[in-house]
Amino acid sequence: MKTILVICDGLGDRPIKELGNKTPLEAAKTPNLDKLAREGICGVMHTLGFGLRPGSDTAHLSIFGYDPKEYYHGRGPFEAAGIGIDLRPGDIAFRGNMGTVDENLVVKDRRAGRIRDTTPYAKALDGIEIDGVKFIVKPGTGYRVGVVMRGPGLSSRISDPDPHELDVKVHEAKALDNSKEARFTANVLNKFLVKAHGILKNLEANKQRIKEGNPPGNYLLVRGAGYVADTPSFEKRYGLKAACIAGAGLYKGVARILGMDGIKAEGATGLPDTNIESKFKTAVKALNQYDFIFIHVKAADSLAEDGNYKGKKEFIEKIDKAAKQLVGLKDTLIVITADHTTPCALKTHSGDPVPLLMNGPGVRVDDIKEFGERNCAKGGLGHIKGLELMPEILNIIGKAPLVGA
């Protein structure tokens, strides 16, 4: 038996007056998801635990059965892995933006006018070595870059040089503990950022941007220092050959760190215009090569973060249309859920549980007729935690080890 797990980012919501006190999912017309729910079993999932407000990174780790307390040490590594950097034990990784500073190093634009391609910027900085530490710099999507420090004696216990706000001077990285390693790491990073600024100021691409009246990408703003724990692969842990279909970097990164293969789906963008049908079709096709396919669908979250409940509802209807591809598959467990709730009213993640449906041979079909937050709370799976999802999946597909004898 195979598994397709669809994580609809930020799918959960709270009742919205303008939708007749329904959530976007409850208000959306979702005949395919409803059919999967009706012929399956539903529940709600508290990804990190009751009331806890999950980040996207910790939420995904929990869903895959990797306790964030053990396997989460900052977002940087997941972002870096997501843009294709293979991390090694001891590496320190950061999320980075190309930003714009003035002559006094005061931040004027945290995204340098939303530069569309950081390839020449990353190339100019990639491979620099300082005090025995090599800097790996790779372009991400848009204005984003991934930055990795590789060398002996490094620590992730340093503060963010990115001040996270405008009209403030860039910060110096500072050690967050008294260790030699943290002080060394902060010191080397600070030297690198000064050197990088010197290189970026004189970069041909920036001269061009200034000529065109655009803010130059003249400063590398890095944040979220982290390292990768020694992480057993998903395949080793569960005996399931797994692949990921995702548009956005972070989710590819989580999958890569868990040793999942990445599969490209035509038209997958991580944006509302993404081709979900293509992702689902690609997944179904890949079932002959893989046991477990993780599909990430991003935009419900982004739309909710803009407070766009109408857009979120419509995007959910788009997911539903594509979900026709998942109805009636043989010998396949379909799991549809979210990493966290993003209420349109709050425009950010909340700790409310997410809806969950499991459809496949052998599940104890309950009497939930429509897929939605409040219906799912009455479902046969009850309330589960994120770390309980993988054991439940293994149980249904017949791969759970016997505990005891």
Added chain:
Amino acid sequence: MKTILVICDGLGDRPIKELGNKTPLEAAKTPNLDKLAREGICGVMHTLGFGLRPGSDTAHLSIFGYDPKEYYHGRGPFEAAGIGIDLRPGDIAFRGNMGTVDENLVVKDRRAGRIRDTTPYAKALDGIEIDGVKFIVKPGTGYRVGVVMRGPGLSSRISDPDPHELDVKVHEAKALDNSKEARFTANVLNKFLVKAHGILKNLEANKQRIKEGNPPGNYLLVRGAGYVADTPSFEKRYGLKAACIAGAGLYKGVARILGMDGIKAEGATGLPDTNIESKFKTAVKALNQYDFIFIHVKAADSLAEDGNYKGKKEFIEKIDKAAKQLVGLKDTLIVITADHTTPCALKTHSGDPVPLLMNGPGVRVDDIKEFGERNCAKGGLGHIKGLELMPEILNIIGKAPLVGA
């Protein structure tokens, strides 16, 4: 967004034949609580965990998010704090009664005829020093006193001198482990109790009682040795300025140890005659000064401990009448629950879960129409643990920290 948390002590119960197999809460007419439930979300709470039988002290600590495993080291400190003693690290605190013994130190009345005011008794003993240990003795309500030992090298690992029964000689405190500190503490306490008995025997107030034919308060019966853990304040922990409105000592004590302010409400007694409406009105008024108001309502528990299911039902109707004050508040989360179940049939605490309702902007209103134990078990919150309530409250009021990024 503000929060009012109402803890109705011992509110939960079991079906009672004489009430048509309903619980007192189910049998009571509670239009206001029902309205709050109907327009909110319900669940049941296992204060300490499934089937565990909570004390009032451990239950309250759990509800406020302080794991009793870490923060509970005996009831004494909470009782002592409740009568206004500020405890310091290293203090050992006891619950105390003024009791009556005969000439052979055999207990004849554990409450000395329910003495109504222990002020002269406490005054006569307060401040005595023995072997470098100072005894602080303060009057509680009725026949109760709080006793604190202050000095270096003390331990709470000693047995109760109070024999907890009649017609038995008072006990000597004994060390419960082999430490020097426990032996020292038991020894000093025993010396003090002998000295105290000598003083009390000759107390003017006791001569008066004997003259009136009342049993004298001639022995200090102490029990429940405990110390206070280093406890971070509620405000520090959650960023919420908090206050407590309670009639009974223990609850004031828990609140004081968590750094909550105490607010007096006219007519709050901790007894069935208490003015609940005054407590709720006082809470609503205090919302302009505080983020979080904890209201404790005691008598449902006391009535259940007397097996008085009719009285419990009527008291619940009194709570309901007063709860009109809590209906329709703006930008306020109302949480109504209990610390534990006290079945009238058992006359003591049980481990059955307690009903829980949360009413306020943003909650996923479920389809529970009436507030009651069995309805709540079908509610949208499902089954939660006491330690999960504060995370859920923080989530709803938008104060939950993001875990991850």
